[in-house]
Amino acid sequence: MSQTATAPGRIRWTTLVTIASAAILLGSETVGASLAFGWAMAGWLGLGDIGTRIFEGLGLILGVAAIVWFFRRAGRAEPWRG
Template sequence: MPADRTINWPSVTTILSAAILIGTELMGAAWASGWAIAGWFQLGSTVETILQVVFGLAALFAIFVFVRAAFRVEPAFKR
């Protein structure tokens, strides 16, 4: 990192705070979706866990995409 760039802490804090909020909601929805689908179709606890893991991985990917896009839009460094 060049010496003339400093971290823009308000922007970084905003992005990370939004990522925590959105990530918590997505992970909760992933867990609840796996539970609901497995319960609705009476698939058993093993399939429920598999669905929760699959939906959780999709949620983690969505969080990653959000953070990457947010850092492109929001200036993370001051010049």
């Protein structure tokens, strides 16, 4: 892939849109799976409503952390600032 020359500090919109789109896709999958995992584990362990909310909260935190990690790593691999 060829890099086009842009002025310093300019935003490469195509790269930014690609990274943001991938982060949204990955994020919806990750957060959904982590919430489902929290719900299933709390149900399996018989922790009730409070335990379910705690496990879902932990799963949500892990899912959001994965999104942030992905976005930062993708920004390093494909710089979106010129």
